[in-house]
Amino acid sequence: MLAEAGVSADEVQATEDRLRKEVQALAEDAQAAPVHDPASAWTDMWSDGSAQWRN
Amino acid sequence: MAKLTFRNAVAAALAQEMERDERVVLIGEDIGSGGVFKTTTGLRDTFGPDRVWDTPISEEAIIGAAMGAAMAGLRPVAEVMFSDFYATCWDLVANEVAKARYMTGGQVSLPLVIRGANGGGLGFGSQHSQALENWALAVPGLKVASPSCASDMAGLLAAAVRDDDPVLVFEHKALMGSFEDCPDGEHLVPLGQAAVVRDGTDVTLVALSATVGMCRSAADELAGHGVSAEVIDLRTLVPLDAQCVLDSVRRTGRVVIAEENPGQLGWGAAVAAILADEAFGNLVAPVTRVSGGTSHCPSPRSSSRRSARPRNGWSPRSPA
Numbered sequence: 001m002l003a004e005a006g007v008s009a010d011e012v013q014a015t016e017d018r019l020r021k022e023v024q025a026l027a028e029d030a031q032a033a034p035v036h037d038p039a040s041a042w043t044d045m046w047s048d049g050s051a052q053w054r055n
Numbered sequence: 056m057a058k059l060t061f062r063n064a065v066a067a068a069l070a071q072e073m074e075r076d077e078r079v080v081l082i083g084e085d086i087g088s089g090g091v092f093k094t095t096t097g098l099r100d101t102f103g104p105d106r107v108w109d110t111p112i113s114e115e116a117i118i119g120a121a122m123g124a125a126m127a128g129l130r131p132v133a134e135v136m137f138s139d140f141y142a143t144c145w146d147l148v149a150n151e152v153a154k155a156r157y158m159t160g161g162q163v164s165l166p167l168v169i170r171g172a173n174g175g176g177l178g179f180g181s182q183h184s185q186a187l188e189n190w191a192l193a194v195p196g197l198k199v200a201s202p203s204c205a206s207d208m209a210g211l212l213a214a215a216v217r218d219d220d221p222v223l224v225f226e227h228k229a230l231m232g233s234f235e236d237c238p239d240g241e242h243l244v245p246l247g248q249a250a251v252v253r254d255g256t257d258v259t260l261v262a263l264s265a266t267v268g269m270c271r272s273a274a275d276e277l278a279g280h281g282v283s284a285e286v287i288d289l290r291t292l293v294p295l296d297a298q299c300v301l302d303s304v305r306r307t308g309r310v311v312i313a314e315e316n317p318g319q320l321g322w323g324a325a326v327a328a329i330l331a332d333e334a335f336g337n338l339v340a341p342v343t344r345v346s347g348g349t350s351h352c353p354s355p356r357s358s359s360r361r362s363a364r365p366r367n368g369w370s371p372r373s374p375a
Contacts, residue, residue, distance in 0.1 A: 053195070054295035054329070055247065 056236040064205040064237060065094035065170070065226060068212040069132060071241065073102050076130060079216055082108040082121050083134030083170075091136055092172050092231055114144035118169065122152050125167040130216060137179075138171035138187045138225055145190075152221045153196030168215045173201070173225035174265055174315055175347075184228075186315035186347065188263065189322045191223045192292045198246055199292040201225040203267035205235040207290060210244030218246060227265045247294030251303065255285030258309040261300055261326060263289045266313040273313075292322050297329050304330055308339035318346035 002012055059067060073079045081095060087109040089096035099107035110117050114135055121133035135141060141148060148169065155163050175184030191199045200215055200222060202208040208226065215222035252267060253274050260270040267288045274284035285303050289296065304310045310330060312323035323344045330342055 053293045054297040 057239060058234055059205045059209070059237045060232055060234045061202075061205045061208050061226070062092055062094045062231040063096075063234075064209040065212060066096055066098060067237070068209040068216075068242070069095065069098060070101065071209075072132075072213055072216040073098070073106060075241075076216075077106075078128065078130045079132065080106045080108065080124065080129050081132050081134070082110060082117055082124070084110055084112055084117070084136055086134055090134060092226070092228065094170075094226065094231075095134070114140050115147060118144045118147040118152065121167055121169070122147065122155075122165060125165045125221075126155070126163055130166045130168075132168040132170060132216060135169060135171040137183045138173040139182050139185050141171065141187060141190060148191075148197070148223075149194045153194045156220065157196060164219045165221045166216075166219045167221045168212070168218075168224060169221070170212070170224045170226060172228045172231075174227040174229055176229050176265075179228070186225075186227075186264070188225050188292055189314075189316045189320065192322050192325065193320075196221070197293060198222040199225070200246060200290065201227070201264040201292065202244075202290060203227075203230070203262070203264050203288050205233065206237045206242070207244050207250075207288075209237055210242045211246065211290060213241075214243050214246050217243070222246070225264065229265050244290065246291050247296055249290055249296035249299040250288045251285060251299065252288050253284070253286040255283040255307065257283045257307055258285070258311060259300065259303040259307045260284050260286045261289065261310060261312045261323070262286060263292070263314065263322065266315055270313050289326075292325075295325075297326070297333075300326060300330070301334050304334050305337040308337055310338070311343045311345060313345045315347050318344060321346050 003009070069079075069081065073081075081098060083090065083095075085091060086095040087099040087104065087107050095107070110120070117133050117135065121131040124131045135144070152165055152167060155165050173188070174186045177184070188199055188201050191197045198215070198218065198220060200211045201224070202211050212224055215224055253271060255274065258277070260274060262270040267286065270284075270286045274286050277284045285307060287300055287303060289300075300310075312326055314321045314323040316322065321344070323346060327342045327344060330338070
C-alpha cells in the first residue's frame with residue numbers, strides 16, 4: 001500500500017530503523033530505572049474514591 | 056412548603072439548578088414541549104432553546120452529545136424517554152460514560168445526569184415498563200438514584216446535577232401524578248443517604264421507588280396483626296447506604312426486600328448478599344425477597360394479567 005502511495009522502500013526502511021532505535025532506547029531506560037514504589041500502583045487508578053459503591 | 060407532583064418536582068429541580076448554574080443544559084426528545092411525561096414543562100420558555108435542546112429520536116445521539124458536552128465543561132441533563140431505551144445506547148453509557156474517569160486516570164470527569172421514566176404497572180407493555188435500576192447497578196462508575204416521592208425527586212435530582220460523576224436517575228411512571236409538600240427554597244437530598252420512613256421493631260422492609268409506598272401499606276397491614284415493621288427507602292443504589300439497612304436488621308432480626316425488577320440478580324440480591332456477609336448472626340429468619348418475579352414479559356399489556364403482578368395487590372405474604 002505504501003509503495004502504491006509513492007513511498008520508496010528506502011523511506012520505509014529508514015522509518016523502521018528510526019522507530020526501532022526509539023523503542024530500544026525507551027526499553028533500555030525503563031529497564032535501567034529503579035523499581036517503582038508499590039504504593040504508586042494506585043496512582044491515577046481513580047481520582048476521588050467514587051469507586052466505593054456502598055458504606 | 057409547596058405541594059408538588061412528582062413530575063412537577065422534576066421540572067422544579069431542573070429550574071432550580073439551571074437558574075443557579077448556566078452550565079446546566081437539557082437534551083432529549085420532545086423536552087422542549089414538556090416531554091411525554093410533562094417533566095420539563097415550561098423550561099424552554101424560561102431558559103430558551105440554547106439550554107433546552109430537542110433532539111431526533113436517537114438515544115445514542117442524545118447520550119453521545121451529552122457526554123461530549125460534559126467533557127467540554129457543561130453540566131448536561133439528558134433524558135432517555137423510557138429507561139427501557141437504555142438498551143439502544145448502553146455502549147455509550149456503560150463503556151464510555153461510566154469509564155471516562157477511570158480510563159483517563161481522573162483527568163476527565165463527566166458531570167452528567169441521565170434521566171429516564173422507569174417501572175411498570177400502567178399498561179405500557181413489556182418494552183416500556185421495565186424497572187432497570189439493576190442494569191446500572193452492575194456497571195461501576197455509574198451512580199444510581201430512584202426516588203419514591205416528589206420531595207426526594209427534587210432533592211436527589213438537584214444533588215445529581217451537582218455531582219461531578221455520571222448519575223442515572225430513574226423516575227417511576229406510576230409516581231408521576233403523586234404529590235407531596237416539598238420544602239421551599241433550595242432543596243438537596245444527598246446521594247447515598249437512605250431514609251427510615253417508618254420506625255419498627257419486628258421486621259425491616261427494604262424498598263426503592265414505587266415499592267416504598269407498597270411497603271408503607273404493608274406495614275400498616277402488619278400493624279393490624281401486631282407486627283411492627285420498619286420501612287427503609289434506599290433512595291440510591293449507588294452509593295448504597297448499606298449501613299442504614301444493617302443497623303435496622305441488626306435490631307429487628309428479620310428483613311423483606313421489595314424490588315420491582317425481575318428476581319434474578321435484582322438489586323435486592325446485592326442487599327441480601329451484604330446482609331448474609333455482615334449480619335448473618337443477627338438474623339432470626341431467612342432474608343426474604345419479593346420481586347417482579349421471573350416472567351419473560353416484565354409487564355403484561357393485559358390489565359387482568361398485570362393485576363396479578365406484585366405491583367398491584369402486593370402483600371408481605373406474596374411469594375418472591
